[in-house]
Amino acid sequence: MKLNEATSQRIIELCNKSPYTLTKLAELSYIPASTFSDMLNNKRENPSSLIIYKICRTLNIELKDFYNSDLFKNLDE
Numbered sequence: 249m250k251l252n253e254a255t256s257q258r259i260i261e262l263c264n265k266s267p268y269t270l271t272k273l274a275e276l277s278y279i280p281a282s283t284f285s286d287m288l289n290n291k292r293e294n295p296s297s298l299i300i301y302k303i304c305r306t307l308n309i310e311l312k313d314f315y316n317s318d319l320f321k322n323l324d325e
Contacts, residue, residue, distance in 0.1 A: 254319040255295045256288045259303060262314070266307055277302040 249257075263273050274284035279299055286292045287299070304314050 249319065249322075250290075250324050251320075252287070252290050252293055252295060254317075254323060255300070256290055258314060258317055258319050259288065261317070261319075262303075262307055262309070268306075273303065273306060277306040279303070 259273075260270070263270050266273070268276065270284070270288065271281070274281055277284075277299075279302060283292075283299070287295055300314060301311060304311050
């Protein structure tokens, strides 16, 4: 699995555990809908750290909690 795929899956996973829809998460995180959609559809090769930070802040989790997932083990280059 590539980093962008793991990232999009992790966002969906965390969103499903939260009270927010994906659309609401993007809105509350101040991420443009097109950017968020591209991330979730793996059209962005390198998700920015700032975007991940905004998502974490909205979900009230730390960055380390975002990346604390088996999804990020054994990533392909």
